[in-house]
Amino acid sequence: MSVASQSIRPSQNSDRIARRLQWAREQLEIGDAEDFDVVRVRTMTRLGKDEFVPDAVTLEAYRVLLGAQRNFFQTRESPSYAQREENALLDEVEKFANQMFAMPLAERRQRWQELYAGMQHCLRAKARLELLWPGVSLELPEIRGEADYKSRLMGYLAELFVLRPAARAERLDEILQAMRGDSKQWSAAVESVRWLHKPWATVAADVLERVEKLPETLAAASAAASSVSVRRDYGTGVGMPSIATASKPASDSGSRRGWIIFVVLAIAFGLLRFFIDVSPGSRVRAPKSSTTSPSDEAELQRLMRALNQRPPNAPFAPDQSSPNAPSVGPARGPLENGTEFRPQSPVLESQLERLQREAEGLPTFDPPSFQPPTFQPPTFDPPTFDPPTFDPPSFQSPTYRPPTFPTPRNPSPTFGPPAFRQP
Structure with a gap:
């Protein structure tokens, strides 16, 4: 325990006991100058009104006035007094927080230590002081002006x-x-x-x-506010801002609207063409084919003219004035002369059958042409293998050369009898 906390604890205890006595007098509704007998009479009268079952707050206040209180730092006070005491401590901490940066550093640190020493039993006030501890050693510069x-x-x-x-x-x-x-x-x-x-x-x-x-x-x-577009609910006609399109460019909505209009027009045009083609009173157009011969093309054009000139809902029958106008057959109805119409070309026959179905209001379809796939067996070229060629190494027999010794530069010394000089 620090020196500051040891010097602060007695004065804080006396102040808190005085506040506790004041709280007890307020709970029992008695004045400061009334003696113990008056307090006892009022207490017994109050107990009679409560059917001699006092609440916890009344008993705690009575014990405080009798002096039979336990250690203030180890007892569980009544909820009413504990809450009041905690609020008072929190008010002291908030007062210090509001004046903290106006104090000098030494005074600020000393005041914080004094408050922290008396907040050991109040967890909320203690936690609040711990949050203020980093600012105890911070210096605040003066504000020079609005431009600073x-x-x-x-x-x-x-x-x-x-x-x-x-x-x-x-x-x-x-x-x-x-x-x-x-x-x-x-x-x-x-x-x-x-x-x-x-x-x-x-x-x-x-x-x-x-x-x-x-x-x-x-x-x-x-940027998000400028790109927000307004959506319209087609069921109610109420416009709503589209938050989902806030991050998209504004050109996306225009391009999407153009594509929607194009698709709708294409579908409508296709449906119109379909209803015109299947209508019984519509004019029949000859299908184009690249495989039709000139004679078949002329005959087909003549049949088209005959079909287009017939009255509405009339049964199909070829023109009998043509020399090449036989009957279609028993299934299609024989002609008057009993002949049967056989087109000269399979292409012309299929086109004529298609025209007849269109005239009768039946759906037409072209059978898919299927060509069997041609299978070509794969060709494999056998690999060519060239055997490796080896050249035998050539060996040459070594030639022996006798060693040569260099000739000494100085001739060999000659030895003779020693020469003696006469004395």
């Missing part, structure tokens, strides 16, 4: 630091709304704070990050 964005930003950081979480979030939104006009200057001030005041940058990192990204946030919000 760095010092103004430091003032905002100090204001947000001492607030509770809910009030802090609400105040931060108000500050960001006020910074919208000159967001670039505030974003540049963030770099100055991080460079010159690193302790503040560590404590308020989340606030600095939001201020730094304020220009990007405003640009993204304006």
Whole structure:
């Protein structure tokens, strides 16, 4: 336990006991100058009204006035008094938080230690003081003017630091709304704070990050607002803004609308062509075929003219005035002369049958032409293998050469009798 906490504990105990006695008098509705007999009479009268079953608050207040209270730091007080005491301690902490950055560093630290020593039994007040501990050693520069964005930003950081979480979030939104006009200057001030005041940058990192990204946030919000399109509910006719298309360019809606109109027109035109072709009173057009001979083409054109000149809903019958106009057959109805019409070409026969079905209002279809696939066996070329050729190595018999010794430069010395000189 620190020296500050040892010197503060007795005075705090006496103050809290005095507050406890005042609370007991308020609960029992007695004055400060009344003696014990009056208190006892009032208490018994009150017990009679409560059918001699007092509540916990009344019993606790009576014990306090009788002096039979237990150790204040080890007892469970009544809920009413405990809540009142906790609220009083929280008010002291909030008062310190509001005046924290106006105090000198030494006085701020000493006051924090005094409060923390008396908050051991109040967990909420203790947790609140622990959150304020990083700001005990922070220095706050003076605000020089409206043009000094760095010092103004430091003032905002100090204001947000001492607030509770809910009030802090609400105040931060108000500050960001006020910074919208000159967001670039505030974003540049963030770099100055991080460079010159690193302790503040560590404590308020989340606030600095939001201020730094304020220009990007405003640009993204304006782009999203400009690209929002209005959708219309075709069932009710009520227009609604399309949030899903906020991130898409405005040209997407126009191109999509053009494609929808094109598809609808194509479907309508196809249905119109279908109903015109299957109508009984419609004119029959000769199908085009690249395999029809000139004679068949002329005969087909003549039949087309005969079919187009017939009255509506009349049965199909070829023109008998033509020399080549036999009957269609028993299934199609014989002609008067009993002959049977046999076209000279299979292509002409299929086209004539198609025209007859169109005239009778029956659906027409062209049988698919199927050509059997031709299978060509794969061809394999046998690999050619060339045997490797080996050249035998050539050996040459070595030639022996006798060794040669070099001739010495100096001739061999000659030995003779020693020469003696006469003395």
